[in-house]
Amino acid sequence: MIRSVQIALSAGRGLSWQTAAQALRLVHCARCLAKAQGSLEVRSTPAEHRTEDARVGLNEAYTEGERDAILDTLNNASEGELSSIKLLRGKKSSSLVQYRKQHGPFLDLDSLVQVPYFQSKIAVKVFDSILNAASREQRKERKPEGRAPSRLVKPSIPAERLEAAESIVSIVFGTQKIAWAHMERNMNVCDWQQEEFYRFMKGTYHGHVYLEDISPVVSKIPRADFYVLEKPGIPVQNSSLFPVTLHLHMVEATLYALLNMRYAADGDHCVVSMARTTVGKHFGLMVGESRTSGVDTVKQLINASVSPGKPWVTFSQELILRYRHQFQTRSQKRNEEMCDALLQAITFYDLVT
Template sequence: MWVMERFLSSVIQRGQSGLLRRSLRGSLPELELRYLQCTCCWRSLIPVAGFETLNATLSSSEPCKDDGGKPLDACYTSEQRTVILQLLNNASLAELASIKLLRGRKSTNIVEHRSKHGPFKSLESVVDKERKVRIQLAKFIKPEVDRSWLEEASSIVSIVCGTNKIAWAHVDRQMMVLDWQHQDCPNFLKGTYMASAYLNDVSAVVSLLPPASFYLIEKSSISIQNTTLFPIMAHMRTVEAMLFALLEPKIAPPEPNIPPRVLNMMRTAVGRHFGLMVGESRTSGAQTVRQLMAESVTQKLPRINFPQELLLRYRNHFQMGSRRGGEELCDALLQAVAFYELLCEC
């Protein structure tokens, strides 16, 4: 509950005036941070001077140790509860999504709940709503791994296989894109699917991948009942198996305290996270990637940050009608963003 307490305390700042105050008379005329005291213990000071400082604090703050299992509403004064609920019940989707802890589905869930059931009447009802919509790790990550291993990852490499290329995005925990590219694989879907030819292409890609805590390989959602797509499914499974074999370190026998380094991420989970699903089919993510790239330049706290070099390289790569074949690049980036955001929601 402490994360929600920290977030709700941050919301109060929007209802307060004078987030910066001058220092006491006789001291240097500099601006100082104002603080809110946590009413659980009256010792934890929560800075409220700007969303940049606030978001960093929310991510690193320690939980209050004296909450004693109290209801969330009891942790705030009546005035604070009024301010928080007023903002949660009236803020737009964009305003809610600008708060780091509400990115992804959380802000959408709040707006949808307001539309269907009316305004929130208590802070505990906000927490209850979030508990109901949490996504279990097992629903989008295979094989199942301990959550703490994923949270300790310093960076991930998101890998997506296409019909003639493999793309990857290397993203660290600070949501900075470290590497983002694709490699043509000329032997894919050629002739009789020669294993040696496939291995040459996949090995060439693996040699280019940067080191990371985990490698996430997209798990396609092609149904085995669709026999017309069986050649594509066989191709995807072949490449996936080779990536697992080449990237996973050889440990015999496996040690229980060492997590698997290569994981599958469900393609449909990424599609639902970004609203790209139409029925059981997933649409292009090019527009979403263009939006993420634009936000990285125009917003102080974008969902993901790009180095200038990558922005210049791909600024015209995902335009409507482009034949550059960037779908795999889009999917690799979106998979990395969805991984971190879904991990926060679990």
Template structure:
């Protein structure tokens, strides 16, 4: 590209911008352009009017300044770490600053310590002047029992004097009334003639379940077993529907019977697998029978002092032959009911 000598001289001496100004004009002096960095922009931007912070020394009386400086200049690091916001690196920075520069002459000089700016220093000074003001402790979360649903406070369950443990089967419902000792107060099972017979007639189911609920004693909580049955197997679907139907009816009837208890539910679920894990009855993904364990508990109740679970002599005589190997299938629900009650109390005491 051909340029006149005058323009070429301007380009050589002043750069390309020399082409676009008048020969007689003087280029304006522009302020340097800083990078778009927060630190650079703040360091080169003028102070806003009225934005200056008041001196820290002007915020306190002479006596207060003396008390604050006395702590900052003479307290050991362990004492500084007890001041609010000074735990950790900040107290170490104060000790290093004192060793390098000597004592603080005034409060404003404290902001020269790394990590101690005006807002932090103000909180530190207030904590030094008012050491009796402690940070309000955080509200502790309620300790709830995870092995029952819905979850209740641990203390609420520990105050229960007795429970009724209920287990539903395909043809019967068993329940055990156990107190906190723990001691079995009553222990029964009821045959339900309409269970798993043809269609699930609501009226027939309600008649059987209602008759069982009417014979149950009063208790602080009614604990219904929650069977862990998979819905992936089509062959187990009728059994699952049956279990869920009976479970729903038990909850409805028992909740109406228990009445209002200050918003605390009195009908609870307890997972069958949780009870099995507590007694070591899990083999693979299945739970084995607990009849042999119940038979041993009954034997210990008669022959030992302070047994794991106490049975009245009348119940021992009544059921002494009910849980032998040939008759386990007739009393499986009763075994599960008493084991669930024992697990309920032992899980509370163990934790």
């Protein structure tokens, strides 16, 4: 039809201008129709052929080991575990689990494109995300144990020094007390006591008074390879507790100065700080972000030390006689600092050395 119109126009002389205009419109429409037919022909490739090409690409893009790791996750991970992987949150993880229940395990990587919400490009990103998650877990498993102490105590101490510690003194302080527990590597408690301070947090308390009050206590603390202080855990955002925070930091700084006498000579720290939450997590004393009392845990440790079997911690006979009854009786003075000092010493040897 287009060719006949072109011939008629070339003759030209026998056509009116209205007829010529209609002929031009016909030519334009005919070309648009031909163009549309051509684009339809391009898209008429069978869908199964395109899917098959994509399937080949997915399988060839990964090694056998990578394919096994991906399929293991797709077939065995729960919906919650899948949701923890990037790009598998929400509808994708639930859709994947539902498909798995209806059709069985995935036999190859290409099967994933049959699941709703998973096109080829999305599938590739999901596979890479699964492999990256597995790689992170392997890095955690391969992480050297020597790096753990640097995360649990501050300042960082070389692992070999911590592992060589034959004895430590764990020190916990509050607004009125300083308590300490002297423990040996074999988890035997050699000394365990506390001192009360009646001037703490009362009126104007100058820096020299901290030195005057704390120095006699330090003279009673046994010698040890390391002194472990509980790190004050009061949030700085709570302005109403600023006086308490300042007091605790003053006590901490004074203890660092008095116990770390060798630092000026050799530059090696023998005083370190441990977070209160580290001890709480080790003994399961955390409720959310808050640390609960450790008194009941200490009671159990004391009772276990005099029971048949191998106890976790041992005490001298003198300490058992002195404290067993004291911790069993109900009293307003719960000796929280003493309990925390003991639990901190156990945590140090369990986690750090």
